[in-house]
Amino acid sequence: MAEAAAKQEKKLETKAITVDATGVYYRELNQRVRDLIGQGYTEITLDGVNGQRYIADGLEDDISVIINGVPGNDLGAFMDGPMVTVNDNAQDAVGNTMNSGKIVIKGHAGDVIGYGMRGGKIFVRDDVGYRVGIHMKSYKGQVPVIVAGGGAGDFFGEYIAGGVLVLIGLGTEGTPAGDYVGTGMHGGTIFIRGRVPEGRLGREVRVFPLENDDRSLLEGLIEEFTNDTGADTTNVDIEEFMKLRPFSHRPYGNMYVY
């Protein structure tokens, strides 16, 4: 009991530090972050970040990393727990194979966001690139979530096996997603605000009507997304979302002859 109480107390107590990352090579920067975690810091602000890769890669601690500047590829890859905030744009492969935690990007993000992600949340205020949410999967209580405020490139939700992908489409005209939405989909749910023409959907995808559970899920996520990213979602109407689900969790069951 005493141990649990001490742990709780430690958690409440924030020990913050700011690191100047200007011109620091990623390997040194990431080692510095790990060293600081080892010293008990729970909130680490990195100033002057400019393309350094692998920030928060593989970290399992209950800490917060605040990034001022544009982090490089594989931000939060294999991450399992931390909270990462980027006060700028991010590049490719954010949250690659991430297991839990949260990444908030107050800007745009690149391609292959949340590849193979199994848990946690990624919120991108503006647009995202190609193949976002590819092969996301859920397992037991873990349901990964990606919310992008703007539009997305082709192959949005390709191969998705679980989890929730939300595309709000703020500031986009016409269709917010590119071609091949949900191609290879065999699990999970994709919500896109606006209409995606049939021809842009993967063959494995069907459009389903919104249910009350979906509405409350979307309302909750959009509120959290708005609070975290500062996006203006005042005019977003939940009823404008289309819901996409796979018609089978075994799309390729009949491809073989024995």
Added chain:
Amino acid sequence: MPGDMIPSEFIVEVDHQRCRRCKRCILNCGFGVFDFQSMTTADSSKCVACHRCVVFCPEEAITITKNPLEFKEHASWDVNLRKAIWKQAQSPGMMLTGMGTDFPWLNVFDHILIDACQVTNPSIDPLREPMELRTFLGRKPDKLDIKARGDGEFDLETKLESNIKLDVPIIFSGMSYGSVSLNTHRALAVAAQKLGTVMNTGEGGLHEELYPYADNIIVQCASGRFGVHSKYLNAGVAVEIKVGQGAKPGIGGHLPGEKIGREVSGTRMIPVGTDALSPAPHHDIYSIEDLRQLIYAIKEATGYKPVSVKIATVHNVAAIASGIARAGADIIYLDGFRGGTGASPAVIRDHVGIPLEIALAVVDRQLREEGIRNWVSIIAAGGIRSSADVAKAIALGADAVGIGTAALIALGCRLCQKCYTGKCSWGIATQRPELTGRLDVDWGAERLVNLVNSWSLELKEVLGALGINAVESLRGNRERLRTLGLDVTTSEILDVKPAGM
């Protein structure tokens, strides 16, 4: 019209005078061949010749023969081609198969001879003289900086990269939990620990129970990222990025939902009963630069453990391997086109890729010519069948070899090639609890240890005959090989002289 126009491949006969109706055959057959109605009956059409019934029949009452039924001979139309057409005409789909290709391609290993010492240089007797099979996998420095302390002692100034110590140059190849049973994984882990070598998890994650074997495990990260999380990445001595597999270069994998029971679901971290679909490429790797990105993402997540990159041997393998070395990999795992699989479309297994022997030779030569051979270790797998193959592969440039099929044969596998059905009577390539329990872990581990120890003895004997006392001195030593019956071009590509020269 008859539904199935294909005659049985094998004929099962029960000698009813010997049969004492104990029904062991009924219990043992995973394919449901046997039944009992006043006497034991057999449905030959279901038999795959896995011999489980024959081995367990106490009266030796069962015989399995090849169906002697003659087909009209035709030089162009092999019977198997006709059978495939009948099957595909009946139900549309790709022909699925298991294990390595059974197509009769030229086997290059069988056309390579090993040298021995006579008169002019002494051979070594491995029984009485030390013989070193130990080797280290991982990056080696370009040069060593050594500083004299001044008191006659020296300090090594060069920082060495982390390497994996192998007591024998033979590792167990990646076979996923899911494609094989947990007891198979257990036997491989126990054997690897006893032998001082490593097993590769394959792409299905690592069962929690096997985490204590960390020093003898290489964990795999494949395109499906099944069961990949930061604890898993740190659960072994190295991480392998699986780009390709010899039996199915360039294509992904589909582990059918039937094989995703509760335990497999827990290790792969996907829901029970869903297909585990591995995409054909890693979608974060579309180039050598992207590969470098993933290699270093893994290194960052593991405190810079060695990273292996597994590729299938394809036409342009030498240039690809050079790229992999330059991308920062510590180990290149070459999987030849004879490599095994739990399931692959037959068209891919039988017709895509190139032989390991040739790939190994050209990769080793390319890396040497570029002066970067020391940056990576090479593991050769996909076609290693005996200690002779091990010796030849090492002489062609491998640091170590991987065995998968050979290990399964040691566990009872009869190469029936029906792994994809999940009905394996030997309890190897199945998840059905009544079948998996048959493979006793200690029994299996002992057989694997026996096999590798036997090959080690043979390897030492070969080294002794060559007058070499360390396996590392055999690596890339092509002068001690000769080809027989290979065309000039292939010999030149192998960089091995024909016998007599």
